[in-house]
Amino acid sequence: MTLKERLENVKRIFPKADSALIAALHEVQDEYGWIHPDGIKLINEVLGYGETQIVSVASFYHFFHLEPTPKHKLSICTNLACMQKGAYDLLKLAKEKADPKKVFVEETECIGLCDHAPAGLLNGTPLKDMTPQLLEDLLENPDRYDEGHRETYEDLTDLYENG
Numbered sequence: 001m002t003l004k005e006r007l008e009n010v011k012r013i014f015p016k017a018d019s020a021l022i023a024a025l026h027e028v029q030d031e032y033g034w035i036h037p038d039g040i041k042l043i044n045e046v047l048g049y050g051e052t053q054i055v056s057v058a059s060f061y062h063f064f065h066l067e068p069t070p071k072h073k074l075s076i077c078t079n080l081a082c083m084q085k086g087a088y089d090l091l092k093l094a095k096e097k098a099d100p101k102k103v104f105v106e107e108t109e110c111i112g113l114c115d116h117a118p119a120g121l122l123n124g125t126p127l128k129d130m131t132p133q134l135l136e137d138l139l140e141n142p143d144r145y146d147e148g149h150r151e152t153y154e155d156l157t158d159l160y161e162n163g
Contacts (some may be wrong), residue, residue, distance in 0.1 A: 003031045003039065007046040021049055025058050034065040062106070069104040072142040075121045076130075078107050081114035090118055090135055098139050124149035 001009075006027045014020035024047055028039030035058045043054050058064040074094060078087045094105045113119035116128030122138065125147040138145045 003027060004042060004046060006031075007042060011047055020047055021054065021057055022061075024049075025054070025061075025064055029064060033071065034068050063108075065104075070100065070102050072103045072146060073121075073123055074098070074103050074105050074138070074142075075108040075111070076105070077109065077111045077113070077117070077119050079110040079114075081117040082110075082119055085117040087118040087130075090120075090130055090132065093132055093135055094139065097136060103139055103142055122146050 007024050010020050010023040010027060014023060021043070024043045025035060028035055028043065032039055035055075040051055040054050043049055044051055055066070059066060076082075076087055076091045076094060078091060091105070091107055094103075098105045108121070111119060111121055111126075113126060113128055116126075118130045120127040120130055122142060123146050125145060126149075127134075127138070127145065
């Protein structure tokens with residue numbers, strides 16, 4: 001499915017809600033790895049948002065990137081449960097050891113894996129019960145841990161059409 005078709009699906013799922021813009025930005029970032037100017041133009045074309053509004057919303061949220069990032073994005077949760085299990089040590093280790101051309105490392109808030117703390121996400125793939133050894137292997141071999149998880153909004157169609 002092309003990006004334009006995915007944006008048309010977003011428009012269909014969120015016909016009256018400004019949440020269409022957030023969903024559209026996720027689709028663009030999924031396609032390019034960041035909020036690429038071509039994606040901004042396509043959102044403008046399909047959804048009718050002005051480019052200034054698109055960039056303003058994208059720059060407000062920490063999970064959108066306005067510049068190119070590496071193929072792999074590692075998000076380490078530092079909320080309470082993960083923090084208590086050593087997430088800040090893992091975050092420090094990741095920032096020290098990650099090749100910035102290979103893996104983008106960021107701190108994130110709760111990702112709902114508190115029962116498997118410390119936890120993280122690699123391109124959306126859950127990482128549970130992280131250890132320094134697992135993290136070092138992940139930083140050397142990120143493809144091994146990336147399950148190709150892709151978030152989508154199509155599964156929300158029934159909720160919005162029947163809600």
